[in-house]
Amino acid sequence: MLKRLELINFKRHKRLAVDFTDGLNLITGPNYSGKSTILQAILYAFGGPRAVPGGKSVVSTKGGEGPTTCTLIFEIDGQEYTVNRKGNSATVWKGEELQAKAASTVSTYLSELLGMDMRRFHQLRYGEQKETEALLTLGAAELHKIIQEVSQVDVVEKAITYCSAVISETKGALSALPEEDIKALEQEVEDLNSELTQAYAMLGQLREQAEAADKQLEAANAELDIADRQNAETKSRQRARQSMESDLDKLIDRDKELSTLQVRDIKELEQTVEELEPLLAEAMTQQKYAERMVHDLRAAAGTVESLKTRLEDTERLLAEKQAELAAMPVMPPAEAEEKMLESVVSEKAVLETRLAELKVAKETSFCPTCKRPYEDDPAHLESLHKDIDTFTKRLSQLDQEDSRYRARIAEIKLHKTSREKTEAMIGRFQYTQESQHRDLEEAQATHAELLRDDWGGKLVAAGKESTELSARLSEVKPELTQAIQLQAERAEVENRIADISTTLKQLPADFNFIPIEPLENKIEQTRDIVYQSKALYSEAHSNYTGEYAKLSVLKSRLNDARSVEAKRGTLQRRNGTAQGLVKYLRANRDRFVSEVWDGIMGYASEFASSSTGGAIEQVIRTESGSFAYVEHGEEHPVEAASGAQKSIMGLGVQLALAQMLPTSLPVLLLDEPGADFDPERALAVTSLLAAEQSQLVMVSHRELDGAVASNTIALGG
């Protein structure tokens, strides 16, 4: 349904907006007010400039400013669409969604949306001013084309072509299908199946047998294990007993051996040891004592010898010193020389004092005695000089004497001293000699005393005795040790004999071994059975598997054959259907066309009859394809009809065709269809149209038409 049209600079409409409703939309107004332009604008919206007589050049308003703009809003199946053409560009919207841009794509989109191309839409949905009967004079070819569309004869042609293709294709496919004897295959599958069922049952039995044999083998093995374990235990018990018995034998032998040994009495041996040991100790003490004595004797002999030597040394030295002393001169005492020295010394002292005085006098030239200077008395001075001289000479003489006396005294003293020394030494030697002599005597006494016993002999005897004793002890002691050991060993051996005998009495003496051989034979036999049954099973199994695989192959072959058969059936059915269809389509094609024409003519006749109040009884189509009508029972060519009659018949044919070729936008645009009618007739036609069509946009200058309009669009001058 058309809803709204908006125009800017479209022909004489600089700016125009029109709303449409369903039912009859009547456009009224004076001549040249732009009524026809509105219908053209609607066609322009759908098909562009080509839809308008004169095309693009005549569309835009003369002297108008800006591009020509045409916006049409319409609704299909409750969905609103907006198509907009502005200058050279175009858009179409479905609700808010842009569907196409650019003039050509928009036109394509719209013709697809309407369900027919714009030329056909124009032809069937638009009745141009003064061209209402156009369809009556349409060429046979164009009419045929419309009828083909209406009756879908071209579809029939296409179907025939398609079916012929299907026929040849299915023929080819059928001849390509392989031939397979399904019955034989099915029999084969069935046979194999039943064979396999039996084999399967057999397989189960064989498996059970193999499993049973396995179990038997397991049991036999377990039995052997138990027997082995028990035998091992028995064996170890037997070994224990044997080893004990052999131990016992050995011990008894040893005991016998021990009892035959000549073992001396331990007590006796102990006593002997007890006796010998103190004797040995005594002998050793003696030996030691004798040793010491021998040592002492040797020492005493040594002492005597050394003392003798020393005494001899002392005596020799003494003799030497005595000889020395005898050789020394005997000096008189030094008394006289000491007296002489004393007088010399005193004289020297006097003279030295006198000379010192004289020398002072000489220095001072003053005589201390006379208390006068010497100058006054030369003789005196000369006497002084003479005195000094005399005194000096005498002093020198005295000095010589002093030295001589002193040397003599020293010599005497030296002699005396060395003599005294020698004498002292002699004294000492004599003393030493005496003491050494005493010592020697003492040592000789001791030596003699020691010599009195035969310590050497005693030492030898004691040594011999202790050697003998210790030899005897070393014989007896091991004997004693051995006797003790043997006694202990015997006790031990007897203890052990008693122990083992007790144990042996408690141990079982007979040993029962489980015979192994029969068990092993049984295992061997069972194993053979296992092998055989397993071999049987595996052979049967592999046979079964092989047969099963064969069955699978057969089954798949059978399946293939069945599907081929199904396909063959399908192909044959298709081929048959196609052939039947072709036959039917060919036979009925012409009938369809004439039926369509009958329908169209029936509708047109009805319309014409209603609109003319029965004056036109029937509209028909002649053999040649042109239109004719029946009036008062007589057939006339359409050219013979009045303008109004032609208009009515044209409208009838148009409505019939429009009915037969439906569009998604069922609107009819009519420009003054009833121009040639008288007013009543016009109203009748208008009413009829308004009743038949869901939406009608019609230009009319007849005011009466307003009575049946549901929407009137009145344009000004």
Ligand SMILES: Nc1ncnc2c1ncn2[C@@H]1O[C@H](COP(=O)(O)OP(=O)(O)O)[C@@H](O)[C@H]1O
């Ligand atoms: N491009 C144009 N610009 C302006 N006016 C135009 C244009 N084309 C046609 N017209 C004018 O529009 C009028 C024709 O309009 P039309 O729709 O046929 O009127 P009606 O159908 O109401 O008689 C004429 O007056 C014509 O001069």
Ligand SMILES: [Mg+2]
């Ligand atoms: Mg007009």
